[in-house]
Amino acid sequence: MNKNIGGYKMAPALLKTLAEEKVVLLDRSLEAKLPFSLTGTTRIVDKQGNTLALLLGKSILEEIEEDIDSNNPSFPASLEKSRRSGRVSGKTVKAKAKL
DSSP states (O other): OOEEETTEEEOHHHHHHHHTOOOOOOOHHHHTTSSSOSSSEEEEEOTTOOEEEEEEOHHHHHHHHHHHHHTSTTHHHHHHHHHHHOSSOHHHHHHHTTO
């Protein structure tokens, strides 16, 4: 069942998981010793195949954050307001991003 929380209509389990996020600093020297890459999605399981953790790569996490932002009902209005402000045109942003 989906709930409308803070303007977002999402699965409560996902919101709860994101709200309980833990941040752990990983030394780059230890990263090389991991038996898996930190890119993409990695599911860590026990010997019975039960999921213990799910690691999301940076690009996937950014996509989830963008989806959450864009699903907020006030997002289109804030985007339009920003465009009308004239502070930075879309053309300028595209040029800076080399798109």
